[in-house]
Amino acid sequence: MASLALPTRKDEAFRYADLAALETLWPLAVQEIHVPAGASDALAITAQSDQAEAREIAITLEDGASFDLRVLNAGGGYGRIAVTAVLGKGASFHFGAAQLGGAAQTLEIVTEVRHMAPDAVSRQVVRSVLGGHAVGTYLGRVHVARGAIGTDGEQSIRAMLLERTATANARPELEIYADDVKCAHGCAVGELDPQGLFYLQSRGLPPAEAKKLMLHAFIAEAFVGAPEGDALTEAALAALDGLL
Amino acid sequence: MLTINDLHATVAEKPILKGLSLTVNAGEIHAIMGPNGAGKSTLGYTLGGRPGYEVTGGSVDFEGQDLLTLEPHERAAAGLFLGFQYPVEIPGVSNLQFLREALNAQRKVHGLEPLSGAAFIKLAKEQAGLLRFDMDMLKRPVNVGFSGGEKKRAEMVQMGILAPKLAILDETDSGLDIDALRICGEGINAIMRKPDKAVLLITHYQRLLDYVKPDFVHVLAGGRIVKSGGPELALQLENEGYEAVAA
Numbered sequence: 001m002a003s004l005a006l007p008t009r010k011d012e013a014f015r016y017a018d019l020a021a022l023e024t025l026w027p028l029a030v031q032e033i034h035v036p037a038g039a040s041d042a043l044a045i046t047a048q049s050d051q052a053e054a055r056e057i058a059i060t061l062e063d064g065a066s067f068d069l070r071v072l073n074a075g076g077g078y079g080r081i082a083v084t085a086v087l088g089k090g091a092s093f094h095f096g097a098a099q100l101g102g103a104a105q106t107l108e109i110v111t112e113v114r115h116m117a118p119d120a121v122s123r124q125v126v127r128s129v130l131g132g133h134a135v136g137t138y139l140g141r142v143h144v145a146r147g148a149i150g151t152d153g154e155q156s157i158r159a160m161l162l163e164r165t166a167t168a169n170a171r172p173e174l175e176i177y178a179d180d181v182k183c184a185h186g187c188a189v190g191e192l193d194p195q196g197l198f199y200l201q202s203r204g205l206p207p208a209e210a211k212k213l214m215l216h217a218f219i220a221e222a223f224v225g226a227p228e229g230d231a232l233t234e235a236a237l238a239a240l241d242g243l244l
Numbered sequence: 245m246l247t248i249n250d251l252h253a254t255v256a257e258k259p260i261l262k263g264l265s266l267t268v269n270a271g272e273i274h275a276i277m278g279p280n281g282a283g284k285s286t287l288g289y290t291l292g293g294r295p296g297y298e299v300t301g302g303s304v305d306f307e308g309q310d311l312l313t314l315e316p317h318e319r320a321a322a323g324l325f326l327g328f329q330y331p332v333e334i335p336g337v338s339n340l341q342f343l344r345e346a347l348n349a350q351r352k353v354h355g356l357e358p359l360s361g362a363a364f365i366k367l368a369k370e371q372a373g374l375l376r377f378d379m380d381m382l383k384r385p386v387n388v389g390f391s392g393g394e395k396k397r398a399e400m401v402q403m404g405i406l407a408p409k410l411a412i413l414d415e416t417d418s419g420l421d422i423d424a425l426r427i428c429g430e431g432i433n434a435i436m437r438k439p440d441k442a443v444l445l446i447t448h449y450q451r452l453l454d455y456v457k458p459d460f461v462h463v464l465a466g467g468r469i470v471k472s473g474g475p476e477l478a479l480q481l482e483n484e485g486y487e488a489v490a491a
Contacts, residue, residue: 202320204350
């Protein structure tokens with residue numbers, strides 16, 4: 001996945017990247033994760049440094065393996081998380097990510113989930129909260145190989161813009177070469193409901209608290225079911241304070 | 245408690261309130277009645293500070309403060325409660341969490357310690373009991389999946405918990421069946437009929453006034469109070485209609 005030449009905008013996976021920041025980090029080391037047949041593992045990544053951060057993670061799930069990956073992408077600078085997961089027969093991959101950014105930040109999550117054999121399941125939930133002139137991107141491809149029947153892949157991608165100057169890019173993609181598969185994707189970009197905000201404020205909540213309360217549930221969706229779900233949600237809410 | 249003087253307000257640049265004046269003293273319940281489009285809901289939203297409701301003239305004094313300079317949450321902390329005609333659904337936010345944070349935000353303004361979880365639950369149980377409202381429903385997201393009557397009762401539970409000085413209740417009786425109407429009416433009396441509190445009851449019909457007896461009744465038409473009287477005015481309106489009475 002990593003190569004020595006710095007990518008350009010023509011590389012689809014880097015189309016919205018902050019190439020100047022990426023150059024300072026290039027080349028990226030790939031973090032490889034291998035889950036043996038029938039085993040299960042989990043990882044939670046919290047990117048909250050003030051420096052630019054870019055990660056490449058390559059996960060291989062053998063037959064019947066399962067992996068639960070959660071990401072909080074809420075650093076102060078450029079933040080990129082790229083994940084490739086290759087799924088064996090009956091494997092299960094769960095990916096939940098929240099990204100929160102403001103100012104002129106670029107945040108991106110790029111995933112490629114490859115269903116190589118029958119009956120594997122993948123679930124992706126990504127929630128972005130963007131203020132200022134931030135750009136938040138999700139590029140996600142689900143590839144279903146020939147013969148990978150019984151595949152069940154799902155992508156749920158939502159972004160909330162705190163200000164109209166922020167940008168959300170979302171591109172869930174399906175590449176299916178097998179029959180009898182179930183693949184679903186949903187994608188939405190929106191703003192906080194002004195009526196709801198006024199309702200909460202009319203009961204005494206200051207605007208920032210009202211927004212935070214409304215965003216709490218939105219962000220928590222990315223971390224439902226994770227062992228560290230509550231801790232990740234709390235960390236995300238703390239990061240939110242800087243944006244409101 | 246509340247002195248509205250020559251209030252003018254526009255919504256989307258259309259004048260709705262055109263010189264409305266009204267004084268509400270502590271211990272009083274005022275009913276505001278009037279035909280559709282008279283500006284009743286606009287009066288409630290303008291006093292609550294809803295964005296888009298622009299004051300173009302006049303003044304509103306609430307307990308010695310210029311109400312119109314306050315943000316909506318500051319108005320709440322000052323003791324104002326706005327009961328919504330259409331309470332808003334907020335997915336993913338539980339009633340209890342929301343109300344506890346709202347109450348504690350108000351307490352903070354008054355220099356009070358936040359209420360503990362246990363103390364808050366006790367308070368919520370008392371107030372829910374008053375409105376015969378299921379505590380389990382307070383654990384659910386705000387107004388999501390509530391029937392029209394449940395939303396209105398939930399509003400009254402909120403009022404009981406937040407304990408305002410002045411409640412402006414915008415058509416609290418709409419969408420209520422006979423039993424729920426009585427329960428809400430009794431709730432309003434229990435929570436708000438006190439010497440140091442006041443209510444502005446916005447309604448179309450006499451029926452809620454059978455339970456919550458107003459001290460004064462006003463007819464709002466064309467953005468102004470055109471007639472004021474005692475409880476008998478509501479009965480006269482019910483019998484003769486707005487046109488005859490307000491003419």
